Amino acid sequence: MVESQVQFEQFDSAAAVATETARRISAAARRAIAAQGRFRCVLAGGRTPLEAYAQLVDEAEDWARWYLYLGDERCLPPDHPERNSRAITEVFSAHVPIPTEHLHWIPSELGPELAAARYDRLLAAVLPVDLILLGMGEDGHTASLFPGQSTAEGIRAAPVHGAPKPPPERVTLTPMALAAAPVRLILVTGSSKREALAAWRKGADLPVARVAALGPTQVLFDNEAAGT
Ligand SMILES: O=C1O[C@H](COP(=O)(O)O)[C@@H](O)[C@H](O)[C@H]1O
Numbered sequence: 001m002v003e004s005q006v007q008f009e010q011f012d013s014a015a016a017v018a019t020e021t022a023r024r025i026s027a028a029a030r031r032a033i034a035a036q037g038r039f040r041c042v043l044a045g046g047r048t049p050l051e052a053y054a055q056l057v058d059e060a061e062d063w064a065r066w067y068l069y070l071g072d073e074r075c076l077p078p079d080h081p082e083r084n085s086r087a088i089t090e091v092f093s094a095h096v097p098i099p100t101e102h103l104h105w106i107p108s109e110l111g112p113e114l115a116a117a118r119y120d121r122l123l124a125a126v127l128p129v130d131l132i133l134l135g136m137g138e139d140g141h142t143a144s145l146f147p148g149q150s151t152a153e154g155i156r157a158a159p160v161h162g163a164p165k166p167p168p169e170r171v172t173l174t175p176m177a178l179a180a181a182p183v184r185l186i187l188v189t190g191s192s193k194r195e196a197l198a199a200w201r202k203g204a205d206l207p208v209a210r211v212a213a214l215g216p217t218q219v220l221f222d223n224e225a226a227g228t
Pocket residue numbers: 044045046047048049071072073074084134135136137138141142143144165
């Protein structure tokens with residue numbers, strides 16, 4: 001019998017998910033730095049992971065050896081409040097001494113095509129990374145891979161048009177890129193995610209389910225998302 005590589009773990013609250021996420025990122029960083037002298041991590045966009053990122057700020061990490069990337073980005077000006085990179089900068093990267101040249105945000109202000117092509121080239125030289133963090137939307141999307149949209153093959157970063165969640169233009173890592181890590185950590189909190197989480201666990205063919213099935217994946221969710 002083939003054991004599922006997707007491990008679902010329930011926590012009491014979103015705060016507990018954040019604390020455990022920060023702990024696992026830190027542990028992955030220490031392991032990677034001990035083994036190869038650097039830590040490469042793809043961060044999730046959205047609001048869910050922000051508390052975990054904020055908790056890392058107080059840790060005594062070997063920040064000079066961290067390299068950060070993004071799983072997806074919205075095509076908006078760099079300082080727009082809905083940019084994933086802006087939110088991460090505000091709660092996390094502006095407060096730790098990671099060298100600026102190690103912060104590899106998606107240049108989505110260039111538009112979906114050009115930004116995706118540039119990020120694809122960058123990723124070709126970087127993958128695999130040590131850890132990939134992801135979130136999940138109410139409709140079961142992850143990164144900017146949305147239900148009903150076709151998935152690009154043979155590239156690592158793809159342009160997105162017509163996303164059902166604003167803004168419609170985005171750039172996303174593809175399953176090819178999201179497979180390129182020893183582990184994925186998917187964070188799901190809040191009652192608005194309950195239906196999608198339940199559907200996923202019952203076997204629905206959602207983008208998040210497909211991505212989780214790419215390899216070893218830990219899904220951290222809270223009581224609110226579970227409905228218990
Ligand atoms: O648009 C996006 O949505 C998902 C979920 O966001 P959240 O705010 O509910 O955590 C996120 O994972 C993705 O990166 C983001 O661009």
